[in-house]
Amino acid sequence: MPLAVQVWGPGALFTRPELKVERVSYPVMTPSAAVGVLESIFWKPEMRWRVQRIEVLRPIRQFTQRRNETTDLASLADAVSGRRRLDTAAHRVQRNAVCLRDVAYRVHAQIDLADHADKPVAAYRDQFRRRVTKGRCFTQPYLGTREFTAYFGEPDDQQPLGPDHDDDFGLMLHSVNHGTTPISFTWFDARMRGGVIEVPVHGIPARPAGEDAGEAELLSMAEGGV
Amino acid sequence: MLLQRLVQYAETHLGQARPFHREREFRWRLDLDLDGRPLSGELAPLVDEQRRDRGVVLTVPAVVRTVGVSANLAADDAQYVLGWGDETTKPARVAQCHAAFVDLIDKWATSDAGRDDPVAQAVAAFYRSGAAADLTRPEETTAKHGVVIAVNGDPACRSDSVVQFWTTEVTARKGGKTGSRHGLCLVCARHRELVDTVPGKVPGRLVPGASNDTALVSVNERVFGYGLTTGLEHTPICFGCGDAISTGLVAVLSSPHSIAPRGQNSRTSWWYIGEVDDDPIATLDQADPDEVTALLSTVHTGRHDANPPDVEVFCSLTVAGNIARIVVRDWIEMPLIELKRNIAAWFLDHEIAPAWPAGRRHHPLWKLALTTGRWQGERNRYAEFGVPGEARPHNIYPQLLGAALRNTPIPPAVLAHLIGRIRADGHLDDPRAALLRLALVHGKTTKETFMPDLNPGSADTAYHAGRAFALLEQIQHAAGSGERLNTTYGDRFFAGAITNPRAALVTGSRNAKAWQKKLRRAKPGLANYFDRKLDDVFALIPEGKGLPAAMTLHQQAQFLLGYHHQRGHRATTNTDTTAEPDTGAPTHTD
Numbered sequence A: 001m002p003l004a005v006q007v008w009g010p011g012a013l014f015t016r017p018e019l020k021v022e023r024v025s026y027p028v029m030t031p032s033a034a035v036g037v038l039e040s041i042f043w044k045p046e047m048r049w050r051v052q053r054i055e056v057l058r059p060i061r062q063f064t065q066r067r068n069e070t071t072d073l074a075s076l077a078d079a080v081s082g083r084r085r086l087d088t089a090a091h092r093v094q095r096n097a098v099c100l101r102d103v104a105y106r107v108h109a110q111i112d113l114a115d116h117a118d119k120p121v122a123a124y125r126d127q128f129r130r131r132v133t134k135g136r137c138f139t140q141p142y143l144g145t146r147e148f149t150a151y152f153g154e155p156d157d158q159q160p161l162g163p164d165h166d167d168d169f170g171l172m173l174h175s176v177n178h179g180t181t182p183i184s185f186t187w188f189d190a191r192m193r194g195g196v197i198e199v200p201v202h203g204i205p206a207r208p209a210g211e212d213a214g215e216a217e218l219l220s221m222a223e224g225g226v
Numbered sequence B: 001m002l003l004q005r006l007v008q009y010a011e012t013h014l015g016q017a018r019p020f021h022r023e024r025e026f027r028w029r030l031d032l033d034l035d036g037r038p039l040s041g042e043l044a045p046l047v048d049e050q051r052r053d054r055g056v057v058l059t060v061p062a063v064v065r066t067v068g069v070s071a072n073l074a075a076d077d078a079q080y081v082l083g084w085g086d087e088t089t090k091p092a093r094v095a096q097c098h099a100a101f102v103d104l105i106d107k108w109a110t111s112d113a114g115r116d117d118p119v120a121q122a123v124a125a126f127y128r129s130g131a132a133a134d135l136t137r138p139e140e141t142t143a144k145h146g147v148v149i150a151v152n153g154d155p156a157c158r159s160d161s162v163v164q165f166w167t168t169e170v171t172a173r174k175g176g177k178t179g180s181r182h183g184l185c186l187v188c189a190r191h192r193e194l195v196d197t198v199p200g201k202v203p204g205r206l207v208p209g210a211s212n213d214t215a216l217v218s219v220n221e222r223v224f225g226y227g228l229t230t231g232l233e234h235t236p237i238c239f240g241c242g243d244a245i246s247t248g249l250v251a252v253l254s255s256p257h258s259i260a261p262r263g264q265n266s267r268t269s270w271w272y273i274g275e276v277d278d279d280p281i282a283t284l285d286q287a288d289p290d291e292v293t294a295l296l297s298t299v300h301t302g303r304h305d306a307n308p309p310d311v312e313v314f315c316s317l318t319v320a321g322n323i324a325r326i327v328v329r330d331w332i333e334m335p336l337i338e339l340k341r342n343i344a345a346w347f348l349d350h351e352i353a354p355a356w357p358a359g360r361r362h363h364p365l366w367k368l369a370l371t372t373g374r375w376q377g378e379r380n381r382y383a384e385f386g387v388p389g390e391a392r393p394h395n396i397y398p399q400l401l402g403a404a405l406r407n408t409p410i411p412p413a414v415l416a417h418l419i420g421r422i423r424a425d426g427h428l429d430d431p432r433a434a435l436l437r438l439a440l441v442h443g444k445t446t447k448e449t450f451m452p453d454l455n456p457g458s459a460d461t462a463y464h465a466g467r468a469f470a471l472l473e474q475i476q477h478a479a480g481s482g483e484r485l486n487t488t489y490g491d492r493f494f495a496g497a498i499t500n501p502r503a504a505l506v507t508g509s510r511n512a513k514a515w516q517k518k519l520r521r522a523k524p525g526l527a528n529y530f531d532r533k534l535d536d537v538f539a540l541i542p543e544g545k546g547l548p549a550a551m552t553l554h555q556q557a558q559f560l561l562g563y564h565h566q567r568g569h570r571a572t573t574n575t576d577t578t579a580e581p582d583t584g585a586p587t588h589t590d
Helices: A031-041 A076-081 A121-134 A215-223 B002-013 B091-110 B118-129 B161-174 B239-253 B280-286 B289-300 B336-350 B365-370 B396-406 B412-425 B430-441 B461-480 B489-499 B501-522 B524-539 B553-573
Strands: A003-012 A047-056 A061-070 A092-113 A151-153 A167-177 A184-193 A196-198 B021-026 B028-032 B056-061 B075-077 B146-151 B181-184 B191-194 B210-215 B267-273 B313-335
Touching (some): A031 A047, A031 A121, A031 A167, A061 B313, B002 B267, B056 B075, B091 B118, B118 B146, B191 B239, B289 B336, B313 B336, B336 B396, B336 B430, B365 B396, B412 B553, B461 B489, B461 B524, B489 B553
Parallel strands (some): B028 B146
Antiparallel strands (some): A003 A092, A047 A196, A167 A184, A184 A196, B181 B191, B267 B313
16 A cells, blocks of 8 residues: 555645746646655655655646746855855846646655665654654645645545546656756656546656667656556 | 647648748848849839738748847848848848858758759859849838848749758757757657757737747746756757747637737637537627527537537637746636536626616627726717726736636626726616626525526615615606706715615605606606505615615625616516606616
8 A cells, every 4th residue: 555645735836847937837736746745744865755646636726826036046056155146126027827726635655765774664654654644744845836835634535536537738747866967857648537647657758768769668658557 | 738739739720831930021022043143133022912011921931039140041131131231230240140141041052952952052143143232222121121032933932942951950050059959858758859949939919918029938047947047958849849839829829719908918819629610719709699599508408418528629828928928827728518518607697687678688708898997978988998097907808708718706806896997987787787797606606696687586685775776766767757967866876875875775765755746747657666666675675774884895796786687677677658768877878
């Protein structure tokens, strides 16, 4: 049985990479956002979260907001150097966002242990369950962006959206790999069936290791089971 | 799925369009023969037959250029094609532009594709011969006038070798500083050559609020990109899809299925996927009575449900401009049958009894949006969209359209604004009453019933107060026998009665005695009718505590609905010839 946690909140913004300047949200939570929520509840260097399934519990509804932001942002290196000064007022930019309203998801995930893990996986699973029961987290989880706080708790009996809500969302972000330079992403063909999105184990890499990898093979890889 | 749908639109509606080609206007044509010699010493003017002051629009090879020098192939500005500047240009830059154009022609003529193409050779020979300097320049030419080169009468850019050469050229230009990348395209899910910036822009005139030509997918600031990067490094899109996104978007926004009322801050375009004969959005925006009846009967007879599931899909895109970026305000993709159900619900929810028998029970969406603006009594019409002092919310049209398409509630701010306008204008007509009912009912789950026609059984006191106010107004009008009053009862008390009807009703009841006395002398039957009606309505308003001192927005809307229903009821049921239309304010003009 995979671990499950229910998350909900009044708003969410899972930004699509193709429409990320004037932001438009994916209609549902992405696996990478789900990993973010899980890691803020419980994480150890010896483990890695693998999202298996996301159940959409409330109808997909949108709202838009427009706000002032800045284009003057210090990189980490600039910030560390301590010499960079920001001029927010001179770099004002107005950006629009199409967000999601009143969302709730049930995330099913597994824990994959690293080689140096010194406890059985059951120990980590129990720790996670205890933390969810008590509502404890390392940092407050959020739904896509920090403005949209995520509340979480134990899964209940709420049913996902029915078969009337089948939908195809196109290629969706599967995971972000910070170990490469520059960072790289993997993708998967996101489909919702009966309000449930099955997440494959591996996403389609942006650049396959072998250029001769067939397209059909890649697609079937992303559509494959968990 | 927006980008996928745009690419799909481009493929199905535009057919095999030439890649990286755009439409642009040309004022002049340079005619050459196959040896590259000009046919005459001057340019041939190109004039649109419909609009004599404009040039001819041609589809030519073109890519986006912003501030840099970047030549297009065989058809471009006069400063590129012939090196002709004007007072707005700098000579050094014009020379640079012309040199880039000549280099591109040379590159074309020596490429694999153009080496055996006589058209490419002819154009290259023209520039090598130096004949360009001998051409006579027409006085009216500016640096930005479009000039197309023609060989043997046909535009050189239509030559067979252009597509192959131009695709290679654009790929090299748009692949970024490090050359094009190979990777997974987000749109077509294939591993292809990826763009660094999307080729092609959407003309600013198609995007309300844009101050420049615009792009839908663009990461031109560090903070916009993942990990403080610019370009589409982390938004992988291939050349084919990138081009199709731009052409598809331009085609969608410039199609007849597009609405952008002046002064409103967005443009909504829509299209259907699958075999669709009718256009429910046209029904929504025109409210033709026959079409509305047909739509309602189609949805409610369950004919669609009896058949296999519908495969037709409705897509709607609402965009606005933010300088040179396109803002997606709304994106809807839903089964067509769901759209029809939502539009049917819209018509059912705003159906309203007309003030006069010839009036309409359903109203076009644009008319509902129009009625939120200022009523110009002296001109007997509403202020147009976008005119100064229209007093209309700048996003009312997309708000109403979104509520209609999605079957969601009308924002409360719309109701507050509408009631404010009715008070200020002293004007309530059929479309405004329809919008009032819509704001109370649409997309809401409520046990309260709001009937399209007069509802004597309503439990709402404010509703009956509105009815009483209408009756008192009618009594005064009937007693006056058509004589014109400087200020009627309605003129004096309507605005105040909407928020607090007590004072108006007390004063009206007192004055009604005198009006009835006068009316009874001329038309005793009508006076008796009003007596009975007034008694019936006042009986439904409990004495003393029945009406609050200050009514809520909901009660104000109920008051206005009761007022409108009572007026319409009289107009449609009383056949007494003396019951002429009211002439005092509030007016009834539809």
